[in-house]
Amino acid sequence: MVVANQKGGVGKTTTTVNLAASLALHGARVLVIDLDPQGNASTALGIDHHAEVPSIYDVLVDSRPLSEVVQPVLDVEGLFCAPATIDLAGAEIELVSLVARESRLQRAIQAYEQPLDYILIDCPPSLGLLTVNAMVAGAEVLIPIQCEYYALEGLGQLLRNVELVRGHLNPGLHVSTILLTMYDGRTRLASQVADEVRTHFAEEVLRTSIPRSVRISEAPSYGQTVLTYDPGSSGALSYLEAAREIALRGAALHYDPQHAHTGQQNNQRSMSEGIQ
Ligand code: ATP
Ligand code: MG
Numbered sequence: 001m002v003v004a005n006q007k008g009g010v011g012k013t014t015t016t017v018n019l020a021a022s023l024a025l026h027g028a029r030v031l032v033i034d035l036d037p038q039g040n041a042s043t044a045l046g047i048d049h050h051a052e053v054p055s056i057y058d059v060l061v062d063s064r065p066l067s068e069v070v071q072p073v074l075d076v077e078g079l080f081c082a083p084a085t086i087d088l089a090g091a092e093i094e095l096v097s098l099v100a101r102e103s104r105l106q107r108a109i110q111a112y113e114q115p116l117d118y119i120l121i122d123c124p125p126s127l128g129l130l131t132v133n134a135m136v137a138g139a140e141v142l143i144p145i146q147c148e149y150y151a152l153e154g155l156g157q158l159l160r161n162v163e164l165v166r167g168h169l170n171p172g173l174h175v176s177t178i179l180l181t182m183y184d185g186r187t188r189l190a191s192q193v194a195d196e197v198r199t200h201f202a203e204e205v206l207r208t209s210i211p212r213s214v215r216i217s218e219a220p221s222y223g224q225t226v227l228t229y230d231p232g233s234s235g236a237l238s239y240l241e242a243a244r245e246i247a248l249r250g251a252a253l254h255y256d257p258q259h260a261h262t263g264q265q266n267n268q269r270s271m272s273e274g275i276q
Contacts, residue, residue: 002138008125010146011181013040016122021225022243024079028117034084036124042083046223049083057087066112106137135165140176147190180209
């Protein structure tokens with residue numbers, strides 16, 4: 001699952017790590033791939049990612065096996081992380097001259113033999129080669145949308161990129177999930193944005209939205225997800241519920257692939273309408 005939105009600060013990383021921890025706490029084996037040179041997902045999971053640590057940069061640029069960089073997350077059983085170091089900032093440029101530059105992550109994942117139920121990829125806030133690598137490797141895209149005025153601006157470009165990758169490099173790719181983040185039900189603006197997103201993306205938006213929560217924003221400074229930092233908080237409960245929705249959808253797709261296929265086509269049609 002590719003967690004992408006080229007808009008910065010919308011909750012990609014927060015969503016990646018907290019959904020991953022929620023799924024792992026439900027008993028799944030989950031790998032987080034940190035594909036952002038900022039390394040925020042690695043930090044939030046308490047994973048060492050100083051410059052010498054073997055990282056996703058080595059996988060992408062030097063074809064190092066993914067298994068050599070994956071580290072277990074200590075607090076949560078079944079949760080693993082492939083960290084990002086600052087080297088990754090150069091990878092966008094270094095990848096340009098490499099063979100199969102768009103599919104290097106896909107190959108690394110295909111060669112990874114450990115059993116996993118989910119892989120979540122945290123993308124940087126851009127649509128460059130790192131995000132393209134994630135989209136070529138992924139089965140589906142999750143777009144976090146912050147309930148603010150500019151939320152839908154730029155979304156059309158993101159959707160067109162998904163279509164481009166689907167058309168040329170990864171025919172199965174589709175936007176399966178949209179998650180409303182930092183939702184503050186007290187403001188009229190937040191509920192207006194939420195209504196608009198739900199109108200455009202009726203099928204894809206999760207019923208659960210993530211509230212604005214101080215506990216969610218504090219957790220990374222302790223190298224923790226909110227699920228271990230404050231398991232009873234509204235933020236933790238909402239990510240658990242969002243993960244449950246995702247797991248149930250995945251189960252439905254698993255049991256009825258014919259239906260899933262039809263669903264995808266409908267989703268794509270509804271999405272190309274409306275949003276610019
Ligand atoms: P970037 O584009 O830089 O990678 P991002 O899309 O990954 O950003 P995050 O880093 O997850 O976004 O979140 C941006 C900021 O908002 C962070 O400081 C994070 O702690 C905070 N934040 C995210 N979700 C919530 C929430 N539900 N409640 C309160 N704060 C939040
Ligand atoms: Mg981020």
